[in-house]
Amino acid sequence: MTIDINSVVSLNYKLSNHQTGEKIEETTTDNPMVFLYGVGSLMPEFEDNLHGKKSGDTFEFSILADNAYGQHSEDNIVMIPLHVFQDESGNVNENEIRVGAVVPMSDNEGNHMRGQIREMTSEFVKMDFNHPLAGQDLHFTGEILAIRPATEDELAHGHVHGPGGHHH
Template identity: 45%
Template structure:
């Protein structure tokens, strides 16, 4: 079976920055494979496009420019946040306030954002709301382990069930 919409893909991959000689970001070889529902929107679109039509046993190697991955680095995504935003039950949540810590937040419209603490001042916390991989070109190599038809329930829920997926 070939990778196409509504197939469950199981694969191992190695992700490096920029190209095959770039710094290692992560890999699944030697651990659990990546399992996902193709076409459900959970993966980088260019990643899925590069895998289209492949079958179990096929290898792959391709790059994705940052603009088609996690976007370009945006200096305007660095923002000062008043320390009052980190008050929980009337007290400053000092255990959360650590440089380098990634924390979920909400903007004034209720949209969820993920931010990294860059600096802690007397009245403000400098936060970076860029994705950690923003501005980085990606290079993937790997092997397709299995391709199967998704069940009707997986398609309806938009994710894989069972091994490598969600159990509910």
């Protein structure tokens, strides 16, 4: 079987910065990446580079920042009033709300996102909502471990069930 739309793929990969060679993350055989191919959950160019491969095939490719997580944008750095982070007593949990911390947030439409606190003043918190890999060209190497057809439940839910996937 080859990788195609609606197949469940299990693979190992190493992700590094294309320019510097610095390792960003790496999966292991004990904990591979398992995903439903072709449902839009991954970068399109990542999936394009895997299309047609079979179990045992290796891969190596790079994805430019514009086709990965985009360029770093100053528009994604915002000043948020400190009171947003205060409890009913006006206190801020300094263990969670501190420079360098990554904080889950939601916008006015209820979209969830994560931002890193860059700076704090007595009135504002400066947060960076750029993806941590924004502005980086990515380099992937790896091996396809297994491919199987997705089940009806997986197709209906849009993600993998069972080992390595989502559990209900």
